[in-house]
Amino acid sequence: MRVYPDQLAKQLTPLTQCYLVFGDDPWLCETSKSLIYAQAKRDGFEERIQLTQETGFNWQDLLEEWNTMSLFASRRIIELSLPQAKPGSDGSAQLQALMQHHNPDILLLLTGPKLASEQTKSKWFKSLDAKGVYIPCTTPEGAQFQRWLQGRISHFKLRLTQDAQQMLFNLYEGNLLAADQALQLLQLLNPNDLINSQQLEQYFEDQSRFTVFQLADVLLNNQQDKAQHMLSQLQAEGVAMPILLWGQFKELTTLLQLKQAQELGGNVSSLWNKLRIWDKRKALYQAALSRLSLTQIEAMLAFASKTELRLKQQGVEDWTALSHLCLLYDPSAHEHLSHIELA
Structure with a gap:
């Protein structure tokens, strides 16, 4: 099931067997992972195992982790990073096999770069997507970025004039991490008053010896x-x-x-x-x-x-x-x- 990052928080109860967080936007990827981890912790998933598919990676390690009981008798999260988003024939077979053996005490989290259309049509992806949730983390642009920005402004309970919002849009479109950091700082500097573009200019002017x-x-x-x-x-x-x-x-x-x-x-x-x-x-x-x-x-x-x-x-x-x-x-x-x- 495909769920976009801005809707993920509403789709985390109950948790599914696996989550696929793939995309080219670091802020969206990390935020999505944080939401999943936070809900998993509330549901008793206290142990975290991290694996990375790199040169020499043994897919048997994933199977062993899947079948091993936790030393602390808690539920476990296995985060598997696929840097190329290509598990290969062995990995594809292993992932499909795991989805046939439901384990309520394991949550599988796969991460990696943006997926091409042919990758979303592969057998391994379809197998995991059928049992879990796919979160495509692609950087929003244009009107989508405007909606994201307005959502973050509301999240931080900031009040910005239209020209101040437009300034932030022009400055940070394509860079969600920098935009979010700027809004966090504005929340610290001016959490209650209406912020206009002149005040934003003053903030930028204060950031260096030369401006x-x-x-x-x-x-x-x-x-x-x-x-x-x-x-x-x-x-x-x-x-x-x-x-x-x-x-x-x-x-x-x-x-x-x-x-x-x-x-x-x-x-x-x-x-x-x-x-x-x-x-x-x-x-x-x-x-x-x-x-x-x-x-x-x-x-x-x-x-x-x-x-x-x-x-x-x-x-x-x-x-x-x-x-x-x-x-x-x-x-x-x-x-x-x-x-x-x-x-």
Whole structure:
């Protein structure tokens, strides 16, 4: 039976013979396992055996654990990790055989990476799925991530404005672990009051000696040496790349709107309040607008999007690409770096 992670808690009583937790999202996998272990403990499963299918693994070990009485006379959980999600012919036969011999004192928990469609059609999988629960732990995207985020905000009893929720969505889509950690910290810092995007910005600003916003200012002013030094320091201090990319998208999107208005002959100054650009930063934007063309700003946004896509889909933290993006605030760099493409 297939059960998605957000519904698992409702499907744990009574426990079944086995659970299959497979997927590519670490947070969903660990959370699902924790829910299963917590319910198992309540039901008297106090002993835990861990096995991993690696080179030289003997499937007879699994059978022996299945048939061995606990030294402490308690019920037992056998967690079997399948790093490749491929038990082979011996393992497939063993798993199918175990499902034919029900043992109420054993709970089998299988874990591994995301399963391909052909794996879910295999005999070993169908045998276990018929006797237990399959939890596919795939990272939610788009509207699904939005629902997950709202659920976690409710879980922590936080109150966030719509713009603050959108900021978190932009920052953490594709990274549930980082999103959950951020929400836990917000619960500690501000458990009762309504949190807006400005307060979130202040939180991010407090995380390092140099800040995302300081980096944005020196880039708008085309202080390249200082910007590269800041970026290096931010990396050394462990500032998360999603936060830095969010900062770049924020500034480049603002520049794009201003430049488009400028190109159409509109009154750019009328956009200051709408875009929340305060007096002390107007000169920075005007300097950037005077040297960057609309085509260059669009190219920078496209490059930032590719960098973010690699981060979210492949887990690649490409600091060289981020450095490249910063260099593009200098119009002369577009001519010299335009031939460079992300791998």
